[in-house]
Amino acid sequence: MKERMLYMRREPASSAAIIYLLVAGLALLPTRWLGELFYPARENYAYMLGLGAVRLILFFLLALLARQMGIRGVWLPAKGERRSALLYSLPAVLIAVNNFPLVALIRGTAGVTDAFGVLLFAVECIGVGLFEEAAFRAIIFPFVLGKTGTGRRGRVIAVLVSSAMFGALHLVNLLSGFNAGVFLQIGYSFLIGCMLAVCMFRGAGALYCAFVHALFNFGGNLVTAARGLGFGSFADIWCWEEVVLTAVVGVAAVVYFVWSLLAARSAAADRFAVLPPAGEDPPAEGPESGGGQK
Numbered sequence: 001m002k003e004r005m006l007y008m009r010r011e012p013a014s015s016a017a018i019i020y021l022l023v024a025g026l027a028l029l030p031t032r033w034l035g036e037l038f039y040p041a042r043e044n045y046a047y048m049l050g051l052g053a054v055r056l057i058l059f060f061l062l063a064l065l066a067r068q069m070g071i072r073g074v075w076l077p078a079k080g081e082r083r084s085a086l087l088y089s090l091p092a093v094l095i096a097v098n099n100f101p102l103v104a105l106i107r108g109t110a111g112v113t114d115a116f117g118v119l120l121f122a123v124e125c126i127g128v129g130l131f132e133e134a135a136f137r138a139i140i141f142p143f144v145l146g147k148t149g150t151g152r153r154g155r156v157i158a159v160l161v162s163s164a165m166f167g168a169l170h171l172v173n174l175l176s177g178f179n180a181g182v183f184l185q186i187g188y189s190f191l192i193g194c195m196l197a198v199c200m201f202r203g204a205g206a207l208y209c210a211f212v213h214a215l216f217n218f219g220g221n222l223v224t225a226a227r228g229l230g231f232g233s234f235a236d237i238w239c240w241e242e243v244v245l246t247a248v249v250g251v252a253a254v255v256y257f258v259w260s261l262l263a264a265r266s267a268a269a270d271r272f273a274v275l276p277p278a279g280e281d282p283p284a285e286g287p288e289s290g291g292g293q294k
Helices: 002-010 012-027 032-036 043-068 082-098 102-107 115-148 152-176 181-201 206-221 240-263 266-272
Strands: none
Touching (some): 012 115, 043 115, 082 181, 082 206, 082 240, 152 240, 181 206, 181 266
16 A cells, blocks of 8 residues: 555656546446435435435545545645635635525525425535545645646646646536536536635635535525526526626636735645655756745
């Protein structure tokens, strides 16, 4: 086992690819059967409970895998930096909240009609958020950083590559039938992945990213027909006020997170990047690599 772990640290790019394939395989595991043990007559209940429970189990398995691979400092903010890390990452929560149909909920043109179903949906969102953030921000992202390096250029490449991998994972949804909405999902998953990767550089930790991820998913599907938990037409949810609000928040978020990525110190990335074992050379980046303000 130890030799295998040393190989993975020496070959971070290959290791990231192997773990990515593992995660894709885990994402294809059947989940509905578990929910049907409890709710055989309620399809939406069985789906939400099964998906959430299986993803929670897989999260704990990935957390154990990360520990075995020697990945440290990815889950929580470092001591003494928690306040600043969460403050810098707070705009990510605002993005997640903005994914709720706020205008329609306030007007009453959208709402929830199944309170217990909402609880099961929360389990689904928490399970999916923890599993995907453990896979991509806590494991794959540090390996990609091990290849690109933690200087400014390396950080940008690592964000783009790991987020593209995260977005591409959602191609598995096409296996249940062609749906053009999957490609929209891939696009916003890439953007959300970039945002959460920047939060990692700001020291927020993968558990914070999982919270934001779960909140974003919860707000986006709370009243959609897919879960059968409430009411609200597409026109009601995406009224012109909601479109304007989302556009303003989106543009502000892009500006903030690009600045935050470029201004972040490489020391935060150094804590969790999977670098070669001591005594072996890390990837070279040229004059911009290394610690300090970029």
